[in-house]
Amino acid sequence: MSARIIDGKAVAAELRAEIARQVAELKAKTGVVPGLGVVLVGDDPASRSYVSAKEKALAEAGMLSDDNRLPATATQANLLVLVDRLNRDPRIHGILVPLPLPKHLDEHAVIAAIAPEKDVDGFTPANVGRMLIDLPCYLPCTPHGVIQLLLRSGVETSGRHAVVIGRSNIVGKPVVHLLMRKAKGGNATVTVCHTGTKDLAAHTRQADILVVAAGRPNTITGDMIKPGATVIDVGVNRVADPKTKTGYRLVGDVEFDSARKVAGLITPVPGGVGPMTITMLLHNTLLAAQRAAGAGR
Numbered sequence: 001m002s003a004r005i006i007d008g009k010a011v012a013a014e015l016r017a018e019i020a021r022q023v024a025e026l027k028a029k030t031g032v033v034p035g036l037g038v039v040l041v042g043d044d045p046a047s048r049s050y051v052s053a054k055e056k057a058l059a060e061a062g063m064l065s066d067d068n069r070l071p072a073t074a075t076q077a078n079l080l081v082l083v084d085r086l087n088r089d090p091r092i093h094g095i096l097v098p099l100p101l102p103k104h105l106d107e108h109a110v111i112a113a114i115a116p117e118k119d120v121d122g123f124t125p126a127n128v129g130r131m132l133i134d135l136p137c138y139l140p141c142t143p144h145g146v147i148q149l150l151l152r153s154g155v156e157t158s159g160r161h162a163v164v165i166g167r168s169n170i171v172g173k174p175v176v177h178l179l180m181r182k183a184k185g186g187n188a189t190v191t192v193c194h195t196g197t198k199d200l201a202a203h204t205r206q207a208d209i210l211v212v213a214a215g216r217p218n219t220i221t222g223d224m225i226k227p228g229a230t231v232i233d234v235g236v237n238r239v240a241d242p243k244t245k246t247g248y249r250l251v252g253d254v255e256f257d258s259a260r261k262v263a264g265l266i267t268p269v270p271g272g273v274g275p276m277t278i279t280m281l282l283h284n285t286l287l288a289a290q291r292a293a294g295a296g297r
């Protein structure tokens with residue numbers, strides 16, 4: 001058996017076309033153009049490539065982008081002044097501060113300074129709290145992308161056993177909540193695994209849906225997967241590869257070749273979850289603009 005590949009690029013393209021249509025509609029009805037303010041500090045390579053991919057996606061969706069770059073030596077005060085300016089700018093509906101920030105900056109304080117109505121990454125304590133008690137909120141982009149991939153690939157989650165590997169604030173914990181909550185794309189029975197888990201394979205072999213966000217290549221191999229399971233690989237890892245121009249290539253957390261022989265559906269890396277993250281950021285920015293224009297849900 002060879003698993004069906006979940007094509008994240010195709011799902012993302014379908015969603016982005018829907019978003020672009022809604023952006024045009026909002027603009028025609030209210031004159032409002034959704035705007036995203038970005039604060040990029042230092043030159044973390046993953047953040048830089050995320051920001052340039054995001055710029056292109058915003059332009060294609062007809063949205064406004066306000067990019068602000070600060071040197072790695074920027075102070076906490078520099079950063080807070082910038083966030084405050086974006087909080088008060090009516091052209092800006094969403095604010096993105098790519099993490100990680102340089103070590104001398106207090107990430108929690110910076111994120112908490114973002115106005116909740118502009119928190120399109122969904123990371124502020126206020127937004128996370130609202131999500132947990134099922135109030136209207138912005139769903140964090142990568143976890144929401146995972147759920148959209150499942151929904152749009154026709155994977156039933158209700159009543160199934162989902163196993164999530166990872167408990168980070170930005171991926172693992174929110175994925176667990178979204179899979180568990182009583183809603184479309186949720187209502188699963190969820191097991192969470194982390195580095196304290198004994199006998200990881202004993203858990204993963206019971207998963208109908210396996211979401212892997214460990215940040216380590218080969219965390220999951222084919223023998224750890226239940227035959228026919230759906231495997232969502234969130235991991236993005238650089239491994240050395242002298243045959244490539246850059247000297248590295250991207251791999252996920254799942255050993256793809258052995259996993260695809262056992263799984264029923266599987267996401268590739270790249271081209272799986274990755275394209276969904278920016279797409280859900282566009283979705284949240286549109287939602288923020290609709291709400292600001294009084295046309296939101």
Ligand SMILES: NC(=O)c1ccc[n+]([C@@H]2O[C@H](COP(=O)([O-])OP(=O)(O)OC[C@H]3O[C@@H](n4cnc5c(N)ncnc54)[C@H](OP(=O)(O)O)[C@@H]3O)[C@@H](O)[C@H]2O)c1
Binds near residue numbers: 165169172197237273
């Ligand atoms: N595609 C995208 O758009 C996107 C977005 C965000 C992140 N990512 C990728 O997703 C991966 C995870 O990101 P993250 O920010 O959640 O990483 P993280 O903060 O490093 O968290 C990793 C989690 O996995 C657990 N873990 C690590 N190794 C494990 C193992 N061998 N067995 C069981 N659990 C293990 C850790 O457990 P402990 O809590 O016990 O340490 C931790 O909870 C990374 O590769 C990242 O680059 C991709």
